[in-house]
Amino acid sequence: MSGPDEPLLGREKPAWRRRLIDRLFVIGCVASAFVSVLILVVLLGSIVVRGWGHLDWAFLNHYPSRNAADAGLKAALWGTIWLCATCMILALPLGVGAAILLEEYAPKGLWARRAHSFVELNIRNLAGVPSIVYGIIGLTVFVRCFGLLGNPNQYDQMIRATLANGVVVQGMLVEDRPESVVIDVTGVDGGAAQAEGMSWPTGVEVSLALVQGETEKLLSAKPGEAVSFSIRRDYNLPLDLAFALAPAEEWETPSVLKVDGVFRESRPGLLVLNDPMEGRMEVPTTTVLVRESFAVRTHEFYLRSNEVVRGDSLSIGEKSATLVSGGRARTINRDDIQGYRSIGSLAIGQEESFFYVRLPLGGSVLAGALTLMLVILPVVIISSQEAIRAVPKSLREGAFAAGATRWQMVSRMVLPSAMPGIMTGAILAMSRAIGEAAPLLVVGGFLFITFTPTNVMSDFAAMPLQIYQWASRPQPEFYGVAAAGIIVLVAVLLGFNAAAILIRQKFQKHTR
Amino acid sequence: MNTSLTGALSLASISLLAAMTVAQAPSSLTGTVKADGSSTVYPITEAVAEEFKKIVPGVNVTVGVSGTGGGFKRFCAGETDISNASRPIKKEESEKAASSNVEFIEVPIAYDGLSIVVNPKNMWVNHLTLDEVKKIWTDGTSVKTWRDVRAEWPDKPIRIFSPGTDSGTFDYFKEVVVGSKGSIRGDMSVSEDDNVLVKGVTGDENAIGFFGCAYYFENKDALKIVPIDAGKGAIAPTHETIETGTYAPFSRPLFIYVNRKAVERPEVKAFVGFYLQSAGKLAEEVGYVKLPSEVYSRAARNIAARRTGTQFTDDQGQPLHGPLADLYQ
């Protein structure tokens, strides 16, 4: 055995050289780390320099334009908001549900275990699938519905309206020709009214009218009955379907008050219309029989009385009605308007409430959102899994020890404590969805759009697509516009990231 | 004298149409108008849609870009109301439309010249003859470098940028250069987006490309135009040479095709009426050449009479050639 006093083996490496190499490496490290920062600075800097001049309120509030100076982000901004909101509503429950199953419902049998690990592996792999592949799937499955359901944008339209007393009327436009337009009313359902405990006047039928200018085709239907009626089409006049809850013969009585307007917006209890003559007009929704006011573009209100009354809004109480006209309110005895019937009408060819769906989905907000959902679902699942895994085991054991079932344990113990983590992951997933362009390019393509979506079947523009379009225009001034769009996009994303970080920090404070 | 009278008359009839369609509705008119198709026509339709929105805010107009062929595919399936086209509809396309019960009204809206451009740093090209153009683009060509085109030119590789095969621009170019039976060489960089082509040519000294004149007019400083000698001396595309037809054979009319059923919808009718009223002005603004005013009034009359079908094929479905003003009645 040799001791340490024995001369050392090997040749000494000079210490100064080792120190020098170490120093050089540190310098290299610092340099490379700062290259990343530098890249970010250059990237954001070059974009801010280009885009700052275009960035003002008008930019956010204008629709796209062929002139760089007028071009704005409004359609794309709202399109993105619609897309991402819809996407999150779809992805969050699905993702969290899958994560709960994977983390909390440990499989017992051999096959269950295999299925479990397959799903687990599968989700990891889905996270690596290029987003454009999801775009193709979205195009085939959502936009076209495998081509099984016909053409996405034909004129077949579902018409559906709920009257204020809960009666649901729905119909389908089956033919739209100059000789005749045919509507099948597939059902008048009074069941909802009865379920809500509202009275369904016995013997009273629903009056339906196909209204075209002065011509009306009248029909009455009993609840649950399917009817079909047609009218000769004059394309110069809008075609409306009107509903009234009244005996058919009362329909014939002349109307006294007729309010006609274009839908502008709706707030709780209030419908704002644009009247060509009177300008802005507010109508309380209590008088509007079509409850889903998003759908409503044209309104007519008939008031039976001997007197001619015009007004901006009308509300009907138990004993009296209040008519507001030119800022002055006038109270009318309810008895005077005994024959009053209000009619909500729905112009054919127009969309329904914001959750109205028809198949195939076409290049709609819903199709885009579903496609984005596929893209972010793995992200949501994985981050939720991590959040759930971070919940201490003792909490679960405590809950089980108190006699909780598995779902009670999950819903009352695990989910609340994992919620901040899940939310953080969801926000980050959402910022991914906001920035995705490739799948949307496949699903919707770029569209010049000068409106904001009104329901999930609307066509849409999205911020990344708009930026892509601006960036690929040849006129250099559009580079500035694209850069301004990028600033907005990145600002939104930074906002989301900041929110995620805040939630994370708050959560960490709580657990300490 | 005679022409000015017709002009005045046609103007009157356009404004009448516009008054009929636009004034009838203004604020209360609602609905959606879907347009798709040629990237060449896109700037005009985009401009019209933008201006229309200012007058009739209730109507939502969407304009897509998927090439003339792609646009017709959707149009003939009844997916869109209006199809932008940089060439007349083809026989098989109108058959497809007929089979899915789609009738259409043909509306010419502007002239476009095809421009062949090179990089401004390219010092050697001052013009090309039609034969040289054919030599460069015909499929199976031996042209790999500029010297292969003309012996005194440098031995540098020639890089070609072309619009996508779905674009009317490509079809038109192909028709002129190799005829309908021939085919264009395959080793070009292809993009449906003309902007990509402009940028491709501006970034490469050895590049040559072709696209609609609008993109050349918009990027005059970044590109060098190649005058074409088709036997009457080298002629560059300008508003005059295109409108008078001297820039032959590389000038052509642009169209929109309107679904007949859709025209019955007041918002579509209003939009098309407004389109005709403003097409000339807006086409010039975005770099095209306006049509003679009687063509616009004939189009307005055709819409009012719901005259369907194309006027650019004969009874056998063979394409007709000639000045627009003669063909389009």
Next chain:
Amino acid sequence: MTTIQAQPGALLPLDHSAGRERSRTLRRFREAFMTAALMACAIFSTLTTFAIIGVLLEETRRFFTMPDVSPGEFFLTATWQPLLGAEKHFGVWPLVCGTMLVTGVSALLALPLGLITAIYLSEYAPRGLRAVLKPVLEILAGIPTVVYGFFALTFITPALLGAGVEVDSYNALSAGLAVGIMTLPIVCSLSEDALQAVPRSLREGAYACGGTRLDVSLRVVVPAALSGIIASFLLAIARAIGETMIVALAAGGLAQLTADPRDQVQTMTGYMVQIFLGDASAAGVEYRSSYAVAFMLFLMTLVVTIVGYRIMRRYREEYQ
């Protein structure tokens, strides 16, 4: 409400009969229902995979059964001319070559730089600096790829030209650099996680042997974290292969077999954008060909991802 006055220290008897008993059947039903609902959520993710594979397989099969197309031509020839020319050619290699060129450039930038930055962050950086650099990297990771595409087009390419590199206006180099910048945070963040997962005791042991920081980092920590680092490399490469918007904006549209990154190339994703942008409702052979390309892209990324996760799982188990 009356308060019961109790003797101090005296316990009231517990009243277990208070409240209403919850229905046991209802509870069981709810339990079963929730389990089924959660299972449906998990199954949905699997359905997605089957949908992807099903759709791509079916369309690819249809593509290969079309006249003028054969798998032999697709895989064995190297001319990709689906749109032009008298004869259409479907040899996929130019597209694969374009993808590989862009991926290669990005890997050359992102892998070393990302790893070195990760080593710096994990082993060298003072806490304060690390607290700044980490979020900066996270921001880089969160920037949409269309922004990188814009950056490549309007900054990198002009900068390269300005620096005397003779690139085409669309080229693989600037697209690859932008993709590299995009994947840098992925490499950095995941590698840093792997380095951090190496137990402290190993570092101490190495320092105690008289190692410098460099010795400790490169000879002990990096080898110990190697599988995690490789996994991060693979995941970054998978992202680079599938990247779309950057190449659509900056790489060009000419499918050619080239090894020179200054040339313009068309990648697999770039071709798909070209087809779907130009002509979305067609059913022709070139339209179907994009499904075949998509299927190939899917398989490529799938293999890289699976290998990456396999390796990653191994290193996670190593120290637990």
Next chain:
Amino acid sequence: MRHADAPSLLKESRESAALNPLANVARLGVAGQADSTTRAPVALTVRDFSAWYGSFQAIKSVSFEVRTKRVTALIGPSGCGKSTFLRWINRMNDMVASARAEGTLNLHGIDLLDQRMDVVDLRRRVGMVFQKPNPFPKSIYDNIAFGPRLHRSFRRAELDRLVEQSLRHAALWEEVKDRLHDSALGLSGGQQQRLCIARAIAVGPEVLLMDEPCSALDPQATLRIEDLIRQLRSEYTIVIVTHNMQQAARISDVTAFFYEGALIEAGRTIDLFTKPQKKQTEEYVTGRFG
């Protein structure tokens, strides 16, 4: 774990040795060398040494000496500063940003608190063995060769010899000579710890620091490590932190008792355990607290 162990061992010792740890010491036969302890040259001089983590003072003005080729044990309850002290001797505390120290800490004439000093060179001369065995995820051979390769370049045969010598020193050679190129992670806990000792020795240090080297090991492995430490005493200056007073008594020549950062008492192990000067020391070594 070790909090639970120490009292139980103490309890055992109370029962068997009737509150007199000297019984153990004497039985192990260390007492005979007691005189030579004080004659050995000084390796480490500690004068008014204080150390902080941020604003927390972990060591309060400690002074004593560590002698060459002797085993010095540092004992005391958890958190008394003994590990901190140990980690200052090879400047492992440099990795803790908030750590700082004052006073004198002098190893063979080198000022250990000098900021300009080359810590890498220091660590060559001061090896360290940690609480938990921490073999690198490499082969046994590469583990041992790791340190030497950092400092010197070798021919293959030289390195082979060095590895063998180191492993022999650590009494591990016979067990692993046939599987030198297997992963070190496959060894048992006790073998891993001896491997770590061999790894420390291979660099050729003068001083070996051991931070509770047996606390993660079972009694059997602990005995083997203790045997090894006794063998190594002839060649290295060893400073060992331990919780286990029997261990300190069994293997050390000098013992220093730390309590709440202060050095309560230091001296020959036999003296400290048999006739402690301070009441606190007596209470601790007899197991009344700690």
